[in-house]
Amino acid sequence: LGRRIPEPAQRDELQLLTVTINELLSRLERLFVTQQRFVADVSHELRTPLTAMQGNLEILDRGTCPDPALLKEVIGDMRRETARLIRMVNDLLLLAQSETHVVLRHEPVELDTLLLEVFRELRPLAGQVRLRIGAEDQILVYGDRDRIKQALLNLGVNALQYTPPGGLVILSLERYEQFACLSVADTGVGISEEARAHIFERFYRVDRSRSRHSGGAGLGLSIVKWVAEAHGGYVTVASEVGRGSTFAIYLPLPEANPVPVTEVEAGN
Numbered sequence: 001l002g003r004r005i006p007e008p009a010q011r012d013e014l015q016l017l018t019v020t021i022n023e024l025l026s027r028l029e030r031l032f033v034t035q036q037r038f039v040a041d042v043s044h045e046l047r048t049p050l051t052a053m054q055g056n057l058e059i060l061d062r063g064t065c066p067d068p069a070l071l072k073e074v075i076g077d078m079r080r081e082t083a084r085l086i087r088m089v090n091d092l093l094l095l096a097q098s099e100t101h102v103v104l105r106h107e108p109v110e111l112d113t114l115l116l117e118v119f120r121e122l123r124p125l126a127g128q129v130r131l132r133i134g135a136e137d138q139i140l141v142y143g144d145r146d147r148i149k150q151a152l153l154n155l156g157v158n159a160l161q162y163t164p165p166g167g168l169v170i171l172s173l174e175r176y177e178q179f180a181c182l183s184v185a186d187t188g189v190g191i192s193e194e195a196r197a198h199i200f201e202r203f204y205r206v207d208r209s210r211s212r213h214s215g216g217a218g219l220g221l222s223i224v225k226w227v228a229e230a231h232g233g234y235v236t237v238a239s240e241v242g243r244g245s246t247f248a249i250y251l252p253l254p255e256a257n258p259v260p261v262t263e264v265e266a267g268n
């Protein structure tokens with residue numbers, strides 16, 4: 001790495017070819033560095049819950065029967081860590097797919113029904129946060145239902161996670177010119193302008209210790225971004241520290257995108 005072919009002095013085809021090859025080498029080098037960082041991040045993220053589980057197993061393996069309260073706590077911890085590992089591995093699988101040009105399904109998706117489904121799945125997680133749904137329109141788009149749902153769930157789980165008890169989270173669906181807009185608004189902690197520039201990056205978390213405690217690995221929003229863009233759409237975020245955040249996924253309406261760009265995956 002780092003080596004380049006010396007450019008010939010003359011401005012001819014050979015020189016152009018060398019420039020192209022050198023550019024390719026630079027791109028490969030950047031990819032390699034990104035990949036290396038990714039593997040390091042993944043290993044680090046997987047090691048944390050595994051180490052916690054190992055500690056808990058040691059407590060259970062001390063020979064004497066621990067008192068029931070401790071036992072309950074240890075098992076609860078292990079359950080949470082396992083759930084975190086499963087979520088992380090699922091996220092990683094999805095991200096790996098995003099890099100291998102996986103073909104998205106191209107099926108009709110009724111967004112109002114989908115939003116209601118997401119609302120119902122989020123309800124048990126809401127605790128003391130009020131969760132509302134404001135879907136008025138019936139909107140149909142073409143795309144990959146499961147992936148759009150996962151993106152929305154990620155936004156919903158985040159909103160609930162970063163909103164203190166008594167706060168409010170609203171899921172809505174609207175039509176904006178050539179796009180359907182699915183949004184998740186919360187009255188939570190908000191995100192600073194500086195952090196907003198990074199939240200869609202993999203493994204980025206504003207407050208590492210807090211997020212670790214609540215189970216995130218910093219992958220959720222990178223998946224949301226990928227899903228939106230893979231559908232020809234985009235994601236936006238508006239936020240104010242201490243007041244809350246609104247994330248929105250824009251997906252092209254069929255009128256705006258009449259020709260199917262991807263086919264249904266074979267065997268699916």
Ligand code: ADP
Pocket residue numbers: 154158159162186188189190191199204205206207211215216217218219220221222245
């Ligand atoms: P995580 O798994 O940590 O939630 P995400 O990629 O989903 O990872 O989010 C990245 C970071 O963005 C989070 O760690 C959190 O700091 C911040 N964030 C995401 N959603 C919200 C929200 N609704 N309110 C405040 N901060 C948020």
